[in-house]
Amino acid sequence: MRHRRDSREDGETSGDTCRKGQTQTMTSSFPWFGMDIGGTLVKLVYFEPKDITAEEEQEEVENLKSIRRYLTSNIAYGTTGIRDVHLELQDLTLCGRKGNLHFIRFPTHDLPVFLQMGRNKHFSSLHTTLCATGGGAYKFENDFRTMADLQLHKLDELDCLVRGVLYIDSVMSSGPSECYYFENPTDPDHCVQKPYLLENPYPLLLVNIGSGVSILAVYSENNYKRVTGTSLGGGTFLGLCCLLTGCSTFEEALEMASEGESTRVDKLVRDIYGGDYERFGLPGWAVASSFGNMMSKEKRESVSKEDLARATLVTITNNIGSITRMCALNENIERVVFVGNFLRVNTLSMKLLAYAMDYWSKGQLKALFLRHEGYFGAVGALLELLHPS
């Protein structure tokens, strides 16, 4: 399926559409939010205007001020809400307004708490349109209405994702580069993160790893298709880790994985062939059977929880890598951008993906990563608010 949004004038980039839009339509009133309600996490982006005139200040209703203060003066909300301060984009010009873009996340199961808070803060009195994407925009639409008196403007998650990625990449000029890759991915001692200039990004394979995985082939700003997807994603990693180790959070699972050894759990090529399987060019270190050693009772009893967490991470990551590689071959695309919250603070997986892309394609494929890994859908939703496509 190939999606084509309404075509715009030639030569426009997403960075300046907003400005043109401003002259044609009324800019949305504050507050400016974009929301992405996924299977596991809710991602929220909030634009904090920094160029508020005295006149505006006076007209600004108290509710709006209080929301702005609440969001910008805290870095944690309730017990589970977190603002990723390091991702904040400062001095951003959006629709002619200067300000900071904030990135906030909380678990989807805490959405009722969020809605309660919206109700308490009389969010609905602001008569703003709340642009939301992700499956939750559909699932919880009714809850937004009944619990917080809010009308959602629902948006397709993949449209938002593509728009968000292209936008963030285009506005990043100062500060750390948005896009990066790993140099020497096959050499652990010299594998270092390097900035990458995504100047002419098309065609691009975009792999979004959330609870599940979607793989998109992007040919231009408004021409992309979903190639395939897999249910073995971040949710699978965490779900299996919880069952296997008794952990309960993504951070905990990652922490355990970083201390474990997957080769005790997995059966490698060398475990079967004593070394490389030369007949078919398979190196001895390659995993022949994920969790294959766990068929044996003795080995089941000898592995640690950390080993199991690591094996789960490696299994899920490599599988995403191999499906991605096949899609890249089928679509004839050489550049792959991995996004999604599975990669958050997950250097292990990123390096594994970088390695897998490079090794199995003999250097043909390049794995790229983006700093705002999980927030692009929410950014896309915000852009939709400011400039409906």
Added chain:
Amino acid sequence: MAECGRVDSHTMDKSITLPPDEIFRNLENAKRFAIDIGGSLTKLAYYSTVKHKVAKVRSFDHSTKEAASDKLYEISVQEEVTARLHFIKFENAYIETCLDFIKDHLVNTETKVIKATGGGAHKFKVLIERKLGLKVDKEDEMSCLIKGCNFVLKNIPHEAFVYAKHADSEFRFQTTDPDIFPYLLVNIGSGVSIAKVESEDKFERIGGSSIGGGTFWGLGALLTKTKRFDELLQLASKGQHSSVDMLVKDIYGGSYGYLGLTGDLIASSFGKSATADKEFSKEDMAKSLLHMISNDIGQLACLYARLHNLSRVYFGGFFIRGHPLTMHTITYSINFFTKGEVQALFLRHEGYLGAIGAFLKGAEEDNPNQYSWGENYAGSSGLMSVSPDMYPMQRARSGTFDMLEMDRLDRQLVNLPLLQEPSSYIPDTVDLTEDAPAREYWLFCFEDALDGVVKRAVASQPDMPEAAVRAEKFRQKYRHKLQTLRYQPFAYGSLTVRSLLDTREHCLNEFNFPDPYSKIKERENDVALKYYQKVVKSLEELSWEDRQFALVRGVLAGNVFDWGAKAVSDVLESDPEFGFEQAKRQLEDNSGVDIILGVMPLVRELLSRGTEVVLASNSGPALNDVTNGELQILTERIAAMDPVIQSGLRDDRLTLVQNGSSSPCLDLSRLDKALAMVVRERKTDLVIIEGMGRAIHTNYFATLSCESLKLAVIKNSWLADRLGGKLFSVVFKYEVPAGKPSQEAAVLTP
């Protein structure tokens, strides 16, 4: 990775009692051993020669004998040696007992090595070398699998099938495309190996995945504390994955309509178990794991199939091995990811591929690939459903021993070059696997006819006192086959009247009743020969048009003499005087016993008008059908009294060819290579197929690229009902393919 998990190995069980002579058959002449040892099953292969009785006909020198009472020809039962491949599958637990048995019974001493493959081969290397005194020679597993796969696809009709859980018959067997290449072989052992096979010698491992059967087993054992693979599958069959998996509807509240993803689609496997404070049932986790792994393998297989532009994808490995559950989940996944463009195919003898391949590697000097081979239904166990609670019969033996035997055929078999679409040709008219009432009827029919067959078998060997004992064994074997087929109609591929007849022939041969009808045939031929000239003369007196009708009636009248049809054999048994006159009355006309008085006059007519005739007949005996050997003698005798036939033979305008078959039915995709060659050389433009077995039970719907005529008398009231006619109705089906005029040569297949 194709390697099977070598784990939780069963302790050697030596106390088990086997009926080994029923299993390791023909060991005295066995040679060229090969063994494939997997995680839990061992597959042993060997080549042996089987002595069995064949009926041979030999012409007397009639120039010196004149008496009319003289026998037409001499029928002698001779011993013939044919090659047979034996494949036996048993649990690793029995390996030591089995090796002992083989050692004790192995007479042939020229064997020095045993080819070995499979993950367990090196574990048992020392044991095998010590027990058998043979050197273990390891062969690459993947190459063996592919060699084996090519072999079964080429030699066993209905080897591949599509699995459809909710269909009337779970197994839908595929007609084998004569060109089996290229294909994708996905072997799901502990990991997954994906190979692209382009020809007999050219294949490539194009990819694989570490998420395979070992992942299901290993991760499943961790999650559910269940140790055995089969038990894990059992658990999975009872689970609900939706309590563990995050579905699209869990995220969207419904479907994701924009992308066409339904609400029940899994968005994130194990997505709901990402919590510390909830318990999940073993069954649900096992089910979720099974879905996760099957979907993943299916997806990768599709991606590889697309990349290499392949539409035939065969699945094998211990993860599949006849398990309805995994065949179903893999099929589901392939359908989902390719939207039906690619079908997941499974193989009846999947478990034997490695052993067959290893055997073939060791048997190259016997050139096994230069011959055609056929599955021996008498010696093969057939496909058993391993579904735990489906059929009562199934696990009677399959838990311990399973066998496949293949006979080397005397003739190399190929397609009839005149088949319109060889890849979609289906010989059989009714598929009894899918047609339950028809299956019921025919199984009853064959069981009911068994007494008569036994009686005739004994009668055919009056000089052999032990014939009665053998005939009784035959009865038991065939009855057991029929009973098995009642519950597992898919055991040998699609169940058809042809396969029931062939199974009976195989069982008769097994107990050395090679040709129970030989005496009857001889008597009938003898009688018919006496009438030949009279018939020809009366035909010649007719006008051209009347003669044509008379000829056709003659062929049809002759066709009534069919001992296979119960309606006829009932009459014949009760009234030995029943003969040609009665057949004539029933058909209200004319004369002749099938070949001599029916077919030969037609051949004569064709020759007279300048048509070249190729007369094809069975290579081996089947019921009372004429064999090529008999036909040679009969034709000579006729030629002696008929100058038309004589000149036809002399000028090479009448050619007698064997068709490669020993069945009352005819599979036009497995015909003698020599026949195919003659058909091509002579530019045959008319094919006449005669008889109920060849023109009704099979080939009724066959479309040829030339004119064809299908002739038969319906000698079965049930079939007559089915086809909307009466008992002894006539089928005369003349078909012309679009845009094909004139005729120069004809093939006749009585």
